[in-house]
Amino acid sequence: MKKLLYFSLMSLGFMALGSCSLNNVSVDNHLEKYFTANHLKGSFALLDNVHETFKVYNLAQYKDSAYNPGNSFDILTSLVALETGAVTDENSLIQRKNDSSWTLSRAFKTDDTASFISLTDSIGQKTMQFWMDSLHYGNKRITASEAAFWQNDSLRITPDEQLGFTEKVYFAQFPFQKRVQRLVKELMTQESNTLYNLSYKATWQTDKDGKGSGWVLGWEEENKRVYFFTLHAEALDSQADKTALVHTLKAILTDEGFFQGKK
Template sequence: MRQARGNNTLFWACIIVAGSVSCTQNNVKQDNSLKKYFDENQLTGTFALLNNGTGDFTVYNLARYRDSAYLPASTFKIVNSLIGLQTGIISSDSMVIPWDGIQRPVREWNKDLTMYDAFRVSAVPYYQEVARRIGKEKMQFWLDSLHYGSGKKDTLFKIRSAIDTFWLDNTLKLTPDENLGLVKKLYFNELPFFKLYQEKVKNAMLFESNSNYKLAYKTGWATTDNRHALGWIVGWIEENRHPYFFVLNVESADPNYDLSAVRLKMLKEILKQLGFFEGKM
């Protein structure tokens, strides 16, 4: 199951496109016109888009995209779901974990949930219970197999904190490049999990599907180790059966900044500027 470190990274790694390999930096366009979307929301961050057909990258804030690592927050639910399904801890995407009766601020979490529903409302308690049932040893095995996290090219992440919080407490970190690489592999069923389970996770990520496009993603929201609000949205948009992979990573010095709506709003504004949503890409 082991792969060379960096196989999930895209920017400096060789990019496999339609059976050929592209290793040139000439594919990269740094688009500073996208800065306005961050400025108008008083956020710092990065955005990247990979055209799978050509290998072309569009990137805003290349240094942050390539070199800076952050806690994955709820984007880790992609991996947690896959490990849960592969190990049998999650018997299917319709498996219910009963609500524990604790009232939480997110109303949608306060009920019995299936994996599919928990993923789509990003229910932290559901996935904390999944992680506890998986256990540290199995979780570590699969994280090693994926070479997931730490943000260091030659260092495997080791779980050092609680099994049900390590993706939320800033001990686990990954670059936006790594997060983009993960969903690209997921799209093509190239992760070391059964195809059926990868398809189930992809189905949970699909939020919009119409005659013009399909939009699939997972969000994340947490607090960095310097008490900044951090937001993620990572996934793909497909037009004319052609996928484009994206990652948006945003940060505010205000720990109380509500990132719940702004992530998707920014993503759609950026994608619209780049020509999406009309079925012409």
């Protein structure tokens, strides 16, 4: 069942995040079936940047619920690491204890927490806090006692904020060097062919109680148009994982008519 609702910019948080100026939102609850088929529950949003239309499943959770970013925080860490010179490009080696074989690209694509702990140590907590404050990233909170502070619940961000963040990465609208933003944008490329380009960062983590959750953030480019999406989900059972997240995303995008070069 689909409903067309009308919201002000402020009601969806787009004013603070700098997303496009749109005032209509299509709430599509039939997308729930793709979550449950993959043993998940959560929210999804799709922004058509050209036509300024917005589709969302589970609106209340999308705009009001905040979660730890998990390894989706690697996007911000990579931006800061490149900007500050902790690494120089995607092929730079990250200096990990007893292992210097990890490049930024490899660590980013495999969600290697140990590599990103090393990067944040190299950057320094004050510098990370400066950039989180400057970019208004979530609630901007670092727990000094936690090496991977982005995986605990002190740092939290909403799916709405994640979508705004992703859009700014794509358009290089952050106060980083353009080269830095281009490199991180390229790190997110997953599929590229004559019909479409699909870019995303998919992450999954299990908390101390054994509960799994994750994010998929990114965009799809087709016929010179770009569509931004954010998906957050929690496991319904032990069968849910990162692969289930990506399957859910692709099932929804396929249902929306993507991947055929006809959008």
